[in-house]
Amino acid sequence: MILLNDPRVAARRSAAARIVVDLDAVAHNTRVLVARARGELMAVVKADGFGHGAVGVARAAIGAGASWLGVTGIGEALELRAAGLGAPVVSWLNPLAADFASAVREDIDLAVPGLSHLAVMPAGARVHLQVDTGMARDGAAPQEWAGLCRAAREAEAAGRIVVAGVMSHLAGPDTAGALRRFRECADVARGAGLRPAVCHLAATAATLTAPEAHFDLVRAGAGLVGIDPTGGNVLRGAMTLTAPVVEVRRVAAGTPVGYDHAWRATRDTTLALLPVGYADGLPRPAGPHAEVLLGGRRCRVAGRISMDQIVVEAGAGCRPGDIAVVFGPGRHGEPTVADWAGWAGTLPHEIVTGLGARPHRHVIGGN
Template sequence: MTLLLAPRLSRLHAPTLTTLPSAIAANVERVRSTTDARIMAVVKADGYGHGAVAVATAAVAAGAEWLGVTDAADAAELRDAGLDVPILAWLNPAGVDAVQVSRDRVDVAVGSVEELRQLAADAMTPVRVHLHMDTGMSRGGCPVEDWAELLRVARAAQGRIEVVGVMGHLPRADEADPRANTAAVLRMRHARDAVLRAGYGPLLVHLGATAGALTDPSTHFDLVRVGAGLVGIDPSGTVSLDGASRLTASVVHSSLVRAGTSVGYGETYVTRHETNLSVIGVGYADGIPRELSEGAGVEIGGSRHPIVGRVSMDQIVVDTGDRAFPRGATATLFGPEGGAVPSVQEWARWAQTIPHTIVTGIGPRVQRSRA
């Protein structure tokens, strides 16, 4: 009697973005080598898609002394995780709960007279405030002509408002040319000096973010805010940082097809010869850019293979040539390894965008893990 063995079943793993704390630590050290200023680890947008707690924990362990968030409500997650360093929130699109920020020990950036008046009216106990000067972006921050009135309101609100810092943003830091930042630096100095003359101090003054921290010491002041740099992105493109995540997904289907086989919606790609196709279980709903230039690919089995046809909502198709990969084989869409593994920067070029949009666009269906 012949014994028939059941075929070995493959197992799929869910699409996963793995955060690499060691890379975050290395990037903090890289910034530290450029400045004597304190480092604020900015973990907005859920730590640039890498997990706010994971990124913050690694950055603080590596020496970051502050954390930055967009909304004061986001600070609660960091406090619940046991992170005890100072936190600054500087946009607060839902408004500021003065009671909550006092309870969570969160500093608040204020960029208009109206905001400051409202915060002072709501405060039950003193709220620590960083006055936000518009240093040239017209994207928030107090205009120069309103700065004196902002200081007057702050003085009138003493006891409810404690001015501890002055901040701004650099509109052209990614040019890696200190001359491009001169006007913003000068405006920040004038703003700082006006606050000191008003009797406030000591102050924490901060202007530069990742690109400024890496390329222009004149922007450092007392603290630099590093967000994209934590996860391996230098907006200036001049400094090599460590990629801090790896995105993997399974091959969910494979087939050997003939020459002349169309692939995907619209038949935008037709095979020129017999080849193997592998379907990967991620698509634009998971953050894979729908519009990609020729050359986009993923790593499977130690080699890079091109993405062919249109990106679908839940899947992409890869031409693996004469290599057939089984269901369950792992595809690496991006990571820090180099070689066959694409980088986030390559994905940005393929999508004609910036690396920030690639990492922050990874969707909620993709599982998160830490190495």
């Protein structure tokens, strides 16, 4: 058995990949988004704050002007309450058997996507009626919306629930159709006698570029940690992933590297081994294109990304113990999360939420 305070644990961590989360960057991004929003800002900290730590991101965002918090499951919301965060919280993706009673006890608002969910809401629940405006995903279908509003009004009149909001989600940058449908649905809700305090539709992209979709509240999650789907370059990346060089070797032209010998040296060159791989969240498809920053220069990954390690073609003078920046904010020439997403043909969201548990995590800023 190895205890948590065993020196072998510290030694293992010192030799491993390292994640640094910059809460000052989260605060900066929050202030940018608050300035853009026409209404209030909900800081969405689902998926452990997009892999950055839900509680830390939530505190930084609230301190920088966000007034609401948003998550998917009730368990995520309860974690925020246990950490002492008292801001309004909305949870919007729960099965019918979820612990709604605990949510009501902890003053957590709940999304209601249909009649089945409405029927299991405990007495005293504050709900946000959720409508589908074009994704065929979560939310009541258009033909079911009027019936849900009528039933919610009856439950509210009976004193069982409070309808605090109406919400939906945008499928992409073409907002016109969804915006029209959302306005119509909000009118239907009011026509049924409901008076929701907040209507909310926009996420990060629409917060930055579509003020007509803001309504009373906008929901920003990816933008808090520096992911900007609009490419506007006004947000700062909040995460840096580094790895130490474990081994350096000089090889001759023609030397194959890694599984399937997918890469061969085209010249006499230096290779550096880094202890980070797809088990740590590096997307394997990125291998043929991926780079890291090592010794002040971009170095290409040589061969396939393995479970625990990658090999990079390093410059002269590279030594064991040197630190490679796998990705970061990009201010010093290092690759960014967006770079890795592009190399892998995926989204930055998948990169930051897919990082494994092995890299040692360190949080800076936020004071």
